[in-house]
Amino acid sequence: MSVSPKLRVEPTPLTSSPKKTYVLDTNVLLHDPNAITAFNEHHVVIPMTVLEELDDIKDRRDKTVSREARIAINLIEKIVEGATPAELQAGVEIPGSSVSDPLGNLSVYADQIIDDDSDVPFLSVKEAHSNDNRIINVALRLQAAAEDSFVCLVTKDINMRIKAKGSGLLHVEDYRRDKVLDDIDLLARGWTRITGDFWSGVAEVETLREGDTTLYRVPREVLPEAYPNQFIYDDQEFIACVKRMDSEHLYLRVEDRHHLMNRQFWGLTPRNLEQAMAMALLDDSNIDMTVLTGPAGSGKTLIALAYGLHAILEGGKYSKLIVARSTPPIAEDIGFLPGTEEEKMAPWLAAFDDNLEILHGADESTSGSIDYVKERANIQFKSLNFMRGRSFNNAYIIIDEAQGLTQFQLKSIISRVGSDSKIVVLGNLAQIDNKYISPLSSGLTYLVEKSKAYAHAGIMTIGGIVRSRLAAFAEEQL
Known part of the structure; x- marks a missing residue:
């Protein structure tokens, strides 16, 4: 009987994906002052023009944006505190930017020193919107310096995104950390309508008494997308509210439609x-x-x-x-x-x-x-x-x-x-x-x-x- 050779397994070395570079516009930091920490292990670049705009905005009478500007400035200062000029230009680690190593890093780019370069299609900074152009130029310079790297401008300004793409920048994005939906039609409404008879789709139900309230316990799979305090109604005048839920069951409180429609607040009825x-x-x-x-x-x-x-x-x-x-x-x-x-x-x-x-x-x-x-x-x-x-x-x-x-x-x-x-x-x-x-x-x-x-x-x-x-x-x- 021949003996087969032992299977030789060679470990496959894991290589981390290359860091991406994100250049942030001022409006991103005003929209979310903590945006610097939102890019995980990647490299975040703040153009000097952004710091100057934040400095101008922090003293405005508009309390909303001035407060956000101050918070963003304080966070940047906390990250770069103690860093040398060389370290700040190369990148300082961002605490809390990732749940696992390596951490992301932050650098400041002195965009005022960018000179015209025939090899790079820089935008003019002598015309209107020169600050936007300076920020775009930072991304263009970084893209030209490392052609194989991923350099992305992040801005809330739609027109600025169009200008950046038209200038030759390959990657331009809106800030998406705060987007919880891809389609506004998917936004939770607080109620769901069941076609036909709700109870016809329920195989088992139990009745519980809690104080003066009667609850009906039904399997979670009946309404897998349900959430607390959501209303459910059907075409047969049935209406209920999800009072609580666990991993396996929903607990429904059946409502009286007549009572709901005749509720009165300060003389107002629905x-x-x-x-x-x-x-x-x-x-x-x-x-x-x-x-x-x-x-x-x-x-x-x-x-x-x-x-x-x-x-x-x-x-x-x-x-x-x-x-x-x-x-x-x-x-x-x-x-x-x-x-x-x-x-x-x-x-x-x-x-x-x-x-x-x-x-x-x-x-x-x-x-x-x-x-x-x-x-x-x-x-x-x-x-x-x-x-x-x-x-x-x-x-x-x-x-x-x-x-x-x-x-x-x-x-x-x-x-x-x-x-x-x-x-x-x-x-x-x-x-x-x-x-x-x-x-x-x-x-x-x-x-x-x-x-x-x-x-x-x-x-x-x-x-x-x-x-x-x-x-x-x-x-x-x-």
Whole structure:
């Protein structure tokens, strides 16, 4: 019997992929001051022009961007502190840039010393937009110096990306760390509709009693994409809410449709099922944050305001109602306007006065009722730019027009919410007026996707225009 030779196994050496080089534009650091740490083991380059722009921005009256600029500058200083000029130009390790070795590194490129080179198609820095051109030139220089390496310009500026590609830069990208979806149509809505009869697809169900609530336990595979506080309804008038879940089961609380549709806050009743479900989320004491999205005229603001008045004046749940929104940069001059902060904010929060008029339009003296409610409910109007650093306890907080905020800005605001408080975030992703934010990169989209799995958060997209038939036409056709 012959003996076969032993199998010889040669270990295959593992080679790490070559480092990529990412050149960051200023708007990336303003969008996310921690963006430097987002590129794992790769090389991050900050052009000197970016540092100069951050230095100019940090002293602006626009509190939003000036704060982000200072945070970015402080992070850069923390990374490069103690580095020699040679080390800074070669690359300094970025702490926390990767969960495993090797770490990424950061270098600063003195783009002002780039000279014209006939071999490299540099853009002119003597014309308008010279700063953009300087930053693009850094990426072009790095690409020319190492033709086989991956050099990428990262910018939120669409036109700058087009210019960079037109100049011969092979790799240009938008900053994508904060994008949690590839298609905005996939955004969680807070509800799902089952065609036909829900129970026909359930093979087994158990009934549990918890206090005064009856829960129905069904297998997780019935709704594999379900999340806490999501509503489920079918074509047979069945409606339920996912109260909790584990790895194998969903626990549903069956809702009474008649009760939902006849719930009332401060004289306001829902006009469609989505409004009714939103009101149920607001009235749930186990939910600390509710995110309401939907088109203009869908009733988001009216519902949020009505519940706040109901909870404070009829339920005694909170001691004050805080209404806040971001103001455009020109509004930073409100500090020079006469009157209180509420009076200065009036032009940007007129929508809430309009909704108070709707809630008290039938009163004998509408203006008198509104003034009385504002005082009794302790309604305070704030600019988001002046809320950071504060803490709000025993308060009902409404954040309006959140679609124009970044995930970093929303996080800094929500982290201010103190004990015994509830926050309601409102926004319409079709009305973003920030040139560096799209529906996919909006902080509101990020908040919806990141909070949907949190047991103490509820989300609801309200469809249908209830403001007027003309408003519905404008939203759908214009």
